[in-house]
Amino acid sequence: MKKKVIIIIPARLASTRLPNKPLAIIEGKTMIQRVYEQALKANLGEVIIATDGEKIADEIKKFGGKFILTNPDLQSGTDRIYSAYKLLNQDFDIIVNVQGDLPNIDPKVISECVNLALENDCDIATVASKISDISEISNPNVVKIALAQNGLALYFSRSAIPFSKNINDDYFHHIGIYAYKKNALEKFVNLTPSPLEKRESLEQLRALENGMKIAVKIVNAHPLSVDTQEDLEKVINLIKSR
Helix, strand or coil: CCCCEEEEEEECCCCCCCCCHHHCEECCEEHHHHHHHHHHHCCCCEEEEEECCHHHHHHHHHHCCCEEECCCCCCCHHHHHHHHHHHHCCCCCEEEEECCCCCCCCHHHHHHHHHHHHHCCCCEEEEEEECCCHHHHHCCCCCEEEECCCCEEEEEECCCCCCCCCCCCCCEEEEEEEEEEHHHHHHHHCCCCCHHHHHHCCCHHHHHHCCCCEEEEECCCCCCCCCCHHHHHHHHHHHHHC
16 A cells, blocks of 8 residues: 655744744745645645644745644744644645645655655665765854664754764765654654753754664755855855846
8 A cells, every 4th residue: 555645844933043933035036935846746645734824824824835834932843743634634644744835845855755654664864965065064054964884863952963083084964854654753752852952952862862763865966055144145146046
C-alpha cells in the first residue's frame, strides 16, 4: 500500500530578525507563496500552510493555497504542524515540515527527504549540503551537522562541528526540512524542551537527547534560508538572475 504523505508549512508573522517575513515580496510573489508552490512541485500529496493569523491567511487566499489557522501562542514550527495535522483529522504516514523561509527550495530535495524517511529505520529524516562558502562554517545562523558513518545525525550546532585540524575536511549545512513518521511527530511534541535544545536554540536536539534517530541525506542543491534582511536581498537577486 502506498504511504500517505502530507507537507505542512508553518508560517507566523512574528520574527525577531525579519518582521512579517512570510509576506516579504520576492520578485512579485510573497515568500510564503513561493515556498507553497515549490512544495506542490514535489508532487508528494497534499500541501497545507499552518499559520497563526488572518493576515497570512488572507494572502494565502489570494493565491489559492490551502491553510489551517492554528493557535498563535504555539512555541515552535513543529508544534504548529502537529496542531494542523490533528485539526485535519486525517491519517498520514509521513508528515513533512518544510520551513516557510525557504523560497527557493528545490522540489527534488523535498522528495529525497521523504524517500529517506520511507526507506530507513529512523524516526525523522532531514537533509544537508556540503558547505562551499567557508564563511558559513563560523556563522551561527548556519546550522552544522556532525554525522555518523551510518548516516544518522550525532549532533546539530551553530558552531563549527566536528572540529578538524585539516582545512580540507568537509562541513555540512543543515537544510530546514524534516520528514516525520507519524508516531515520531507525536512523541516529539510531547517531549519537554531539552537543555541542549535551549542552549543552541535548535529543537531537533530534543529528538537526539531523547534517543530518537534522525537520518540525514546529503544533497547537492542548497536553498537559502531567509533569516535577515541581507538574506532576503540575496534570495531576491538569486531568483531575479534565474
